[in-house]
Amino acid sequence: MSTENETLTASSYIQHHLQNLTFGYHPENGLGIAHGAKEAQEMGFWAIHLDSMFWSILLGCLFIWLFKKGAERATSGVPGALQNFVELMVDFADNSVKETFHGKNELIGPLALTIAVWVFLMNLMDLIPVDFIPYFAEHVLHIPYMKVVPTTDVNVTLGMSLSVFALIIYYSLKIKGAGGFIGELTLQPFSSDNVIIKVLFIPVNLLLEGVGLIAKPISLALRLFGNLYAGELIFILIALLPFYVQWMLSVPWAIFHILIVTLQAFIFMMLTIVYLSMAHEHH
Amino acid sequence: MNLNLTLLGQAISFAIFVIFCMKYVWPPITSAMRERQDKIAKGLADAEQSEQRREEAEQEIAALLQDAKNQAAEIISQAQKRSNEIVEEAKDAARTESDRIKATAQAEIDQEVVRAKEELRKQVGAIALSGAEKILGSEVSSDAHGRILDDLVAQI
Numbered sequence: 001m002s003t004e005n006e007t008l009t010a011s012s013y014i015q016h017h018l019q020n021l022t023f024g025y026h027p028e029n030g031l032g033i034a035h036g037a038k039e040a041q042e043m044g045f046w047a048i049h050l051d052s053m054f055w056s057i058l059l060g061c062l063f064i065w066l067f068k069k070g071a072e073r074a075t076s077g078v079p080g081a082l083q084n085f086v087e088l089m090v091d092f093a094d095n096s097v098k099e100t101f102h103g104k105n106e107l108i109g110p111l112a113l114t115i116a117v118w119v120f121l122m123n124l125m126d127l128i129p130v131d132f133i134p135y136f137a138e139h140v141l142h143i144p145y146m147k148v149v150p151t152t153d154v155n156v157t158l159g160m161s162l163s164v165f166a167l168i169i170y171y172s173l174k175i176k177g178a179g180g181f182i183g184e185l186t187l188q189p190f191s192s193d194n195v196i197i198k199v200l201f202i203p204v205n206l207l208l209e210g211v212g213l214i215a216k217p218i219s220l221a222l223r224l225f226g227n228l229y230a231g232e233l234i235f236i237l238i239a240l241l242p243f244y245v246q247w248m249l250s251v252p253w254a255i256f257h258i259l260i261v262t263l264q265a266f267i268f269m270m271l272t273i274v275y276l277s278m279a280h281e282h283h
Numbered sequence: 284m285n286l287n288l289t290l291l292g293q294a295i296s297f298a299i300f301v302i303f304c305m306k307y308v309w310p311p312i313t314s315a316m317r318e319r320q321d322k323i324a325k326g327l328a329d330a331e332q333s334e335q336r337r338e339e340a341e342q343e344i345a346a347l348l349q350d351a352k353n354q355a356a357e358i359i360s361q362a363q364k365r366s367n368e369i370v371e372e373a374k375d376a377a378r379t380e381s382d383r384i385k386a387t388a389q390a391e392i393d394q395e396v397v398r399a400k401e402e403l404r405k406q407v408g409a410i411a412l413s414g415a416e417k418i419l420g421s422e423v424s425s426d427a428h429g430r431i432l433d434d435l436v437a438q439i
Binding site for chain 1: 294312
C-alpha cells in the first residue's frame with residue numbers, strides 16, 4: 001500500500017466511523033439511506049439517524065426492562081440481587097434530587113433516574129471496541145454505516161436537553177406565572193429603585209438572562225456530546241494503529257473513559273435537577 | 284453533525300421512557316423501600332419494647348422469688364415455733380402425768396404405811412399381851428384387859 005493510499009484509507013476510515021446511518025429523502029436519489037456525509041447533509045432536517053435511534057431506544061428499553069423487572073419483584077422483605085441494584089440506583093437518584101430540589105414534584109425523581117441510567121448505558125457503548133459492531137453490521141447485515149454510541153450524535157444529546165429545556169420553561173411558567181418568569185428575565189441581575197433606570201436596565205437584563213437561559217440546553221447537550229465524541233474519536237484514532245500496539249493506548253484510555261462515561265451521565269442528571277430546581281424557585 | 288429528525292425522535296423516546304419510568308418503575312420501588320423502612324423501624328421499636336418487657340418480667344420474677352423466699356422462711360419459722368410448742372406441750376403433759384402417777388403412788392404408799400402401822404400395832408398388841416401373859420403367869424383376861432391393850436395399841 002502506498003503512503004497516499006494509506007492516508008486516504010485512514011481518513012475515509014475515520015469518516016466512515018463518524019457517519020450515521022441516515023435515512024431520509026434525498027432530492028436526487030429519492031427516499032433511502034444516505035451514502036456519505038454529503039448526501040446526508042443534502043437530506044436536510046427531515047432525515048433520521050437510524051443507528052442512533054436504534055441504539056438509544058434499545059438501551060432505553062434495556063433500562064426500562066431491567067428496572068421494571070426489579071419493580072415487579074420489589075418487596076418490603078429481603079431484597080434480591082436485582083432489586084438491590086435497582087433500589088441502589090433509585091436511591092441514588094432520589095438522594096441527588098432531595099439534596100438539590102426542595103419542592104414537591106413527582107416527575108423529577110423518575111426523570112433523574114432515567115437520565116442517569118439511560119445516558120450511562122448510551123455512553124457505555126463507547127467501551128465496545130470501535131470496529132466490532134460496525135464490522136458485523138457491514139459484512140453480515142450489509143448495513144453501510146453504524147455509529148453505536150448514541151451520545152456521540154448531537155441530535156440525541158440535544159433532543160434530551162431540549163426536552164429538559166421545555167420542562168424548565170413549563171415549570172417556570174407554572175410555578176412563577178408568566179409575570180414572575182418575565183420579571184426574572186428582565187429585572188435582574190441589574191436592579192434599581194428608580195423606575196426609569198429599572199426600565200433602562202430591562203434590555204440589558206433580558207440579554208444576559210436570555211443568553212443564560214438559552215445556554216442551559218445548549219451547554220447541557222454539547223458537554224455530553226463533546227466528551228463522548230472526543231472519546232470516540234480517540235478510540236478510532238487508536239484503532240488506526242497497528243494491532244499489536246493498540247492495547248497500550250486503548251486500555252488506559254478505556255479505563256479513563258469509564259470515569260468520563262459515569263461522570264457525564266451524572267453531570268447530565270445533576271444539571272437537569274439543578275435547572276429544574278431553579279425553575280421552581282421563587283425570587 | 285447535521286441536525287435532523289433524530290432530535291425529535293430522541294425527545295419523543297426520552298419522554299416515553301421518563302413517563303414509563305414514572306408510572307411503572309418509580310412508584311413500586313420507592314413504596315417498597317418506604318415499606319421496608321417502616322418495617323425496620325417497627326422491628327427496632329418492637330425489639331426495644333420486648334427488651335423492656337423482658338426487663339420488667341425479670342424484675343417481677345425477682346420480686347416473686349423474694350416473696351416466695353420470705354414466705355418459705357416464715358413457714359419454716361412458724362413450723363419451728365409450732366414444733367417447739369408441741370414439744371413443750373408434750374413435756375408439760377408428761378410432767379403432769381408423771382406428777383399424777385407419783386401422787387397416786389405416794390397415796391398408795393401412804394395407805395400401805397397406815398395399814399402396815401395398823402397391822403404392826405395389832406401384832407405388837409398381841410405380842411405384848413402374850414408377853415404380859417407369860418410374865419404374869421396367868422391368863423390375862425383379854426376381855427378384862429382388852430381396854431388397856433387397846434389403849435396401848437393406840438399409844439404406839
